[in-house]
Amino acid sequence: MGVCLALAAAGQAIAPVFVPVERFTLAWTHSIEKVRWEEDYAVRPGGTSSAAPVLQALTARVRGSGAGMEPPPDAVLRNGWYEYTPRTLSPEGLRLTRSGFTADYDWCTSAGCGPMAQLLPSDGGITLLTPCAGPAKR
Numbered sequence: 001m002g003v004c005l006a007l008a009a010a011g012q013a014i015a016p017v018f019v020p021v022e023r024f025t026l027a028w029t030h031s032i033e034k035v036r037w038e039e040d041y042a043v044r045p046g047g048t049s050s051a052a053p054v055l056q057a058l059t060a061r062v063r064g065s066g067a068g069m070e071p072p073p074d075a076v077l078r079n080g081w082y083e084y085t086p087r088t089l090s091p092e093g094l095r096l097t098r099s100g101f102t103a104d105y106d107w108c109t110s111a112g113c114g115p116m117a118q119l120l121p122s123d124g125g126i127t128l129l130t131p132c133a134g135p136a137k138r
Contacts (some may be wrong), residue, residue: 001043001053001133005119007127008095017120018135023058025108026096033066038108039086043131053131055093057086093130098122 003024006016021089027038040058045051061081062071085109098104103120104115120127 001045001131003043003055004135005116006128006130007120007123008128012029014123015022016135018132019099019119021027021109025106025113026094027106027108027113029097029103030066030069031063031102033069035066035069036063037061042116053133055091055129055131057089057091060084093128096127096129098124098127100124101132 001022002018002020003018007014019035021043023040023042025038027036029036032047037060039060042056042058043053044056046054060074061083062069063081065071065082072084072087075082075084077083096105098116100122104117106113107116107119116122116127
């Protein structure tokens, strides 16, 4: 159980990458406001033994605010971070825009953090992150 990462525009040219993980954090710095965002997720088993795993949004943090990126009204300021629970608790997956003009997402687990490019190089487009049971069969 973990997540599968795939380049949206690559089709079958680049195989999806399976990352075995139960919890992870996606982090990035807003390209204009230069404010750090972090979102924590878990991958949980589906409702039945044969069901696909599900992605669960746990918490999110933003290190300030700016034009068009204010934290939600229920956010609590703690140690310089606005912390809140995301409104969509079980997204089917995430569409991550990865531009060559901005820094890549940071991928963080209990083992540490590094750029997402260490898992799957960017093509400057959309990377699809979905919960999955294992590597895709080709």
